[in-house]
Amino acid sequence: MPAPVETPERNPAARRQHFRRVAIAAALGFSAFMALLLVVDLGYIGEFLLNASPDRYRRFRENIFVAETLHEVILSLGSATVTTALALLVAVPAGYALSRFRIRGKLLVDTLVDSAIVLPPLIMGLSLLVLLSVLRRAGEALGTPPDPAAGVPGRPNPVLNSFYEFFVYAKPGIVLAQFSVATALAVRSMKAAFDAADRRVEDVALTLGCTRFGAFWRAALPQARSGLLTGAVVAWSYTVGLFAPVAILAGTVKGRTAVLPTRAYMEVSNGYLEEALALTLVMAVIAMTVLIALKLLARRNAAGAEVSL
């Protein structure tokens, strides 16, 4: 009988090594691709700065190093943070309900939540604008009619009208547009976290003396905290880069409602690719710093428990 040949296919240890290399190559490959994009952007801007005409260079400086850019950075980070907090405020109870309770028409409810992810963000923004316009028109129809005899003009219903005033072409509109999309992502992540949490722990908490809310708060939520952090990271990172619905609902007024992504888009559409790239890089650095901080926080928080972000 011939001796068995030690090929990598026959040797289980070598085969494991083989798989390990392929899996790690996939992870490293994709992150290298992202790094390449950022490095090329940086090189492109560097080359531009070295060769730009004095006029073009001045335009670049005046465009980037202005108070508006700082305003956009602050507005981007602030709105994404507020949106994430609001999204979690809805997503935590909603994800719990979808995971734990029997709800009539749950499939439909679940699908409607997903539709916020599936619909193109542009359509989301447009739909929000249409809704607010309809509310404004309803406000006009239901308001006080004009009195021609006394010369008093008609007044729209103040409550219905205020929604349009509050959101459209205003900062709250940024948050509303981001919230509509980010909440769906956060609900998904919270539902998955509650699905994975042991429901028996809540049962035991109930018998030990908790109310239903107490069992949720003290037994379910601590188990789902990795999902909470994942939800926060996903919602925040998606929101901070969101463009289309924000541009449609809140507009892109420099120094007022423009955020970094909308501003970058304006620069591209005006032909200033280099400014757009520079702003993109600023955003990438800030977003990655925040994500690394959040992940370190999650890791420290989870000492002992399994959490992966």
Place this chain on the structure above:
Amino acid sequence: MIRLESLRYEVAAFSLEVSLEIARGEYFVLMGPPGAGKSVMVECLAGLRAPSAGRISVAGRDVTDAEPRDRGVGYVPQDYALFTTRSVRDNIAFGPQIRGLPSGEADRRVREAAVLLGIEHLLERPRVQGLSGGERQRVALARALAVRPHVLILDEPVSALDESTRESVCAELRRLQRELGLTTIHISHNLEEAFSVADRGAVMSGGRIRQVGPLGELLRRPAGEFVARFMRCENIFLGACRGAGRMPATTLAEASGAQFLLPGERRGQVQFAIRPENLIVELPGDRRERTGAAAVPARLARAVDRGAYVRLELDGPARLVAHLSPRAFADLGAAEGAELVAVIPPEAVHVIPG
């Protein structure tokens, strides 16, 4: 102490319908195959599921509509369901704290429960991860006992433990229950485990209680074929009575082409069960005169050594299973294929009622 009156609960195609009484201080074991409704029943008792009809009372108080926290029921689920984000001490202190006991009293309860279960040395562990199966179970028990429940529910408390620790844990559970005089319901599908802890028990299947009683009675006097099979009685026959036996107050019955002697005077069709350990197996030549017993010719098809006993599968007019002590089997000196006689006295036969 615990009374379930015509309790009903439905979910999808499954329905539970039970009535049961358990006395104060009793160690009661609830047995049955998976899906029998054992867990559903105790979850109704603990208030974790709302029954559609019936009444539940604990310690003389109607708790049918009470919240789980107001029932005086301690619950230890199968996977122990410890709070993984809390320390061992905080796990045990959870109940006393949530009930608003002063911190001195809560500390005292924690210490008391830990001493009772011999886990004081674990109290300072910052996490429950890394505890062994047995330790986790003790922590879960201490956590349930720290609120001083009237009733303790143990859902398959030892099934996650390895065989060697099961026996000692069962003895420990029994000691604990006696020491505290605590009414205990223990869910199990293992007969050895049930016998090592409980006085009385019930066999469930399909959401119904098939029989309740002392465990010896469930074993020797099963109320139906299901209970007989569940209690591992393998010799169950449907026979026809053929008149009085030679001994007074016996009946001759024919089943599977063999003749059996049943206790009592009976007519018509009867179902009867013979426990494998009650069969006497002899060589045909050795046969002593036993006028009062049925003798069924049998061929030894297979003998399996199970350690504590040898399981004999006998072919013949009727298929029989016998358990012999290893000593008795050695004395018999029979190899597979040997012709034997199964001797079955009427007192070894249990006629299944109905």
